[in-house]
Amino acid sequence: MKPVRSLARIMLSGIFVVSGARNFQNPGRLVTAAKPVTDRITPLIEKNAPQVPTDTESLIRINAATQVAAGLMLATGKLARPAALVLAGTLVPTTLAGHPFWNNDDPAARNNNQIHFLKNLGLFGGLLLAAADTEGKPGLRWRAGHRIGHSRRSVQRSGRSVQRAVRTAKREARIAVRSAATARRLPG
Structure with missing residues (x-):
C-alpha cells in the first residue's frame, strides 16, 4: 500500500x-x-x-x-x-x-x-x-489511550503484587511469632 x-x-x-x-x-x-x-x-x-x-x-x-x-x-x-x-x-x-x-x-x-x-x-x-x-x-489518539490503559494495568498489577507481598509478610510474621512462643514454652 x-x-x-x-x-x-x-x-x-x-x-x-x-x-x-x-x-x-x-x-x-x-x-x-x-x-x-x-x-x-x-x-x-x-x-x-x-x-x-x-x-x-x-x-x-x-x-x-x-x-x-x-x-x-x-x-x-x-x-x-x-x-x-x-x-x-x-x-x-x-x-x-x-x-x-x-x-x-x-x-x-x-x-x-x-x-x-x-x-x-x-x-x-x-x-x-x-x-x-x-x-x-495506530494514530496518536489510539497510542495515547493504549499507553494509558497499559499504565493502568501495570499499576493494578503492581498493587496486587504489593498486596500479595503484604499478605506473605503478615503470614511469615505470624509464623515467626508462633515459633518464638513455641520456643519459649519448650524446656531447655
Whole structure:
C-alpha cells in the first residue's frame, strides 16, 4: 500500500508546488483578486504577528512559499500529516480570493469560478484525508489511550503484587511469632 500512498501524495502536492512557485515569482497578477481577502485578515496579522508584512503582495508570496514548502514535504512524505494541514490552511484564502463565484454576474464566469471553487473544495477534502492518514499505523489518539490503559494495568498489577507481598509478610510474621512462643514454652 505504501507505493499508492506515495503516488497519491505526490499527485496531491503537485498543484501546490507548481502554482506556489508561479505565484511566488509573479504575485502582482493576483493582487487585485487577493486584496479583499488580505484586507480582512490584515488586522488579525498585525495583532498577532506584528513582524509579518501585511501588504497584499507579501502575503501572496508568504502563502506561495508555504505552499511550495509544504507541498514538497507532502510529496516526500516528510511530516506529511502536518504538511497536509498547512496546505489545507493555505487553500482557504486562495479559494476565497481566487474563486468567489457568488460575486460574478456573468453566468460563464460564475460557472467557471464555481467549478474551480468545488475543485479546491475537493483538494481540501483530499488534504484532510492525507492529514488523517496514519499509513496503517495506530494514530496518536489510539497510542495515547493504549499507553494509558497499559499504565493502568501495570499499576493494578503492581498493587496486587504489593498486596500479595503484604499478605506473605503478615503470614511469615505470624509464623515467626508462633515459633518464638513455641520456643519459649519448650524446656531447655
